[in-house]
Every structure is written in C-alpha cells, then in structure tokens.
Amino acid sequence: MQMKQVKDYKQAFHECLKRMGLRSTVQRDVIVDEFFAQDRHLTPEELYRILRRKHRRIGFSTVYRTLKLLTGCSLVREVGTSNGTTLFEASFNHPHHDHLICDCCGKLIEFLDQEIESIQERVALKHQFHMTGHRLIIQGICRECIKKGKS
Amino acid sequence: MQMKQVKDYKQAFHECLKRMGLRSTVQRDVIVDEFFAQDRHLTPEELYRILRRKHRRIGFSTVYRTLKLLTGCSLVREVGTSNGTTLFEASFNHPHHDHLICDCCGKLIEFLDQEIESIQERVALKHQFHMTGHRLIIQGICRECIKKGKS
DNA sequence: GTTAATGCAAAACTTTTGCAAATTG
DNA sequence: CAATTTGCAAAAGTTTTGCATTAAC
Numbered sequence: 001m002q003m004k005q006v007k008d009y010k011q012a013f014h015e016c017l018k019r020m021g022l023r024s025t026v027q028r029d030v031i032v033d034e035f036f037a038q039d040r041h042l043t044p045e046e047l048y049r050i051l052r053r054k055h056r057r058i059g060f061s062t063v064y065r066t067l068k069l070l071t072g073c074s075l076v077r078e079v080g081t082s083n084g085t086t087l088f089e090a091s092f093n094h095p096h097h098d099h100l101i102c103d104c105c106g107k108l109i110e111f112l113d114q115e116i117e118s119i120q121e122r123v124a125l126k127h128q129f130h131m132t133g134h135r136l137i138i139q140g141i142c143r144e145c146i147k148k149g150k151s
Numbered sequence: 152m153q154m155k156q157v158k159d160y161k162q163a164f165h166e167c168l169k170r171m172g173l174r175s176t177v178q179r180d181v182i183v184d185e186f187f188a189q190d191r192h193l194t195p196e197e198l199y200r201i202l203r204r205k206h207r208r209i210g211f212s213t214v215y216r217t218l219k220l221l222t223g224c225s226l227v228r229e230v231g232t233s234n235g236t237t238l239f240e241a242s243f244n245h246p247h248h249d250h251l252i253c254d255c256c257g258k259l260i261e262f263l264d265q266e267i268e269s270i271q272e273r274v275a276l277k278h279q280f281h282m283t284g285h286r287l288i289i290q291g292i293c294r295e296c297i298k299k300g301k302s
Numbered sequence: 303g304t305t306a307a308t309g310c311a312a313a314a315c316t317t318t319t320g321c322a323a324a325t326t327g
Numbered sequence: 328c329a330a331t332t333t334g335c336a337a338a339a340g341t342t343t344t345g346c347a348t349t350a351a352c
Contacts, residue, residue: 065308113274119266123267174325216318
C-alpha cells in the first residue's frame with residue numbers, strides 16, 4: 001500500500017514535468033519524497049532543514065523553486081501564512097479541506113463540512129463568479145490550551 | 152451623517168488609547184483619518200504613499216505601529232495577504248463579512264452568509280474549539296473577467 | 303553538445319527594532 | 328519634566344534572482 005502511494009505522487013510529478021517540458025532531477029525527487037514522507041504542514045524553511053540533515057548539497061532556492069513547481073503541478077498547495085512564512089501541505093491524494101488553527105499553540109486541525117462547501121458554490125453563483133477554489137480558516141483556542149488555562 | 156461617522160471612529164480610537172494608557176498624537180490621528188477616508192482595502196505601503204503625499208513628515212514605522220494599534224482596538228482588521236503583503240480593512244462600523252477575490256483582476260467582493268457563519272460555530276464546537284474569528288476567501292473569476300474572456 | 307537546473311551569494315521584499323530627538327500629558 | 332512616540336536607519340525576516348558550474352536529455 002505504502003509503495004503504491006509513493007509511486008503515485010512521483011509518477012504524477014514526473015508526468016507533470018514532462019508535460020511542461022521540464023527535467024526530472026535528483027534534487028526535485030529528493031524534495032518531493034521528503035515532503036510526502038513528512039505528511040504534514042511545512043514551511044519552506046522546515047523542509048530545507050530536514051533536507052539538509054539527509055542530503056548535504058541542496059540549496060534553499062531549489063527548495064523554493066521546487067515548491068512552486070509542485071504547487072503548479074497540484075501536488076502541493078499553500079495553506080496560508082503563519083508568522084510571515086508560507087505553509088504548504090501535500091494535496092495529491094489529499095482532498096480539499098479547511099482548517100481550525102489554534103491562536104495559542106499554533107496547532108492545525110483539518111475538517112470538511114459538506115454544507116459549507118455547497119453554500120459557497122451558491123454564493124459564487126449569486127455573484128456570477130466562476131469559483132476556482134477557496135480557503136476557510138477558523139481561528140480560536142484549542143481544547144488543550146483552554147484546559148491549560150493559557151487563555 | 153458624514154460628520155457623525157467621522158466623529159465615531161475617532162472617538163472610539165481615542166477612548167481605546169486612553170484605556171490602554173497610550174497617548175493621542177498628531178500622527179495617529181492623521182493615519183486613522185486617512186485610512187477611514189479611503190474606505191477600502193489597503194496595504195501598509197499604499198497607506199504610507201497616500202499619507203506622504205499630504206503630510207510629508209510621517210515614517211513608515213509609525214504607519215506599521217499605528218496599524219497594529221488600530222487592529223488591537225478593533226478599528227481595523229487584517230483581511231489576508233496579497234503578493235506577500237498584508238491587506239487591512241476598516242472594521243469599525245463595518246461588520247464581519249467574507250470575501251470573493253478575482254484571480255484575474257484582483258477585485259474584492261464582500262459577502263455575508265448567515266448559514267456559513269452558524270455552521271462554523273458548529274464545527275468549532277464539535278472540535279471543542281473556542282472560536283475567536285475566522286476568515287473565508289472564495290477565489291475565482293469575476294463576471295467582468297469572464298466576459299472579457301481573460302479566463 | 304545544447305539547454306535547463308543547481309547552489310551560492312547577493313538582491314529585493316516586507317516588517318520590526320534601537321535610539322536620539324521631539325512631543326505628549 | 329517624566330515618559331511615550333516619532334522618524335530614521337539599520338536589522339531581521341522571507342522569498343527571488345543573477346550567474347558560473349553542473350547535470351539532464
């Protein structure tokens with residue numbers, strides 16, 4: 001099962017590169033592998049630090065450039081910004097969802113509410129908008145932080 | 152009517168400053184006035200450029216510091232980020248709402264859907280989250296851009 | 303062998319901060 | 328007059344870019 005999944009995102013990436021007339025490189029493979037292995041929200045900086053531990057010769061710019069590529073291939077999406085840096089998450093085999101974010105500890109919880117989804121389409125329709133996507137973030141304090149009385 | 156409104160946000164600002172033990176200054180007044188006169192979404196840089204045209208002696212840092220203050224006083228809120236810079240909008244006498252944003256021309260349309268609002272509270276409750284706010288942005292192509300075929 | 307991609311360092315951004323001078327209450 | 332706020336310049340961040348070198352097709 002694990003292998004199937006691994007094969008899939010990589011295959012999709014290589015196909016996308018080929019379609020765009022771009023080349024597959026060692027660095028691009030290493031980056032996409034590490035990103036999908038982590039299986040969580042990452043900033044470019046976190047990803048870079050993880051990569052450096054395992055593969056000495058990787059540049060920050062390559063990480064940025066590859067994340068942009070992956071976004072273009074719809075394998076990765078920008079979730080939002082946290083403390084001025086962009087947060088990315090895998091979107092391949094990871095269907096759309098929204099987020100609860102804890103103002104206190106920064107924890108991110110994913111959720112999907114079908115009603116919200118369909119109301120959004122209705123709103124877009126009403127304004128004669130061709131909806132291409134959306135982003136919903138609910139801010140608040142999570143259960144653990146409430147318990148700890150951290151406000 | 153116009154005068155009433157003008158008096159209100161300024162009064163609220165001064166009261167908030169006093170409450171926090173902070174001082175009213177010429178610069179803070181100029182900035183809040185200009186922000187509310189514009190009555191639209193602004194980046195710190197746009198606001199600064201507008202201010203500079205009218206009042207030569209204003210520093211960029213003061214604009215940033217005052218925007219932060221105004222946010223703390225709930226007179227202004229952060230709407231999101233556009234091209235790496237923060238977008239602010241007036242929130243005094245400007246109740247909560249969400250946004251449709253055109254990927255093509257950048258136009259921002261405000262909307263409010265009560266159903267979405269209440270479902271969000273339900274979602275927060277389900278995850279035992281104490282919701283303090285939320286942000287919903289629907290991306291897409293607006294009617295005008297569709298017509299112009301700008302895709 | 304062409305052409306594209308990399309790593310590095312430097313640049314370009316936005317936002318924050320330290321500090322002497324000015325302004326406020 | 329004591330304490331806060333300002334403007335400036337410099338720092339601190341993140342992200343992008345220019346360019347010689349390396350790697351892919």
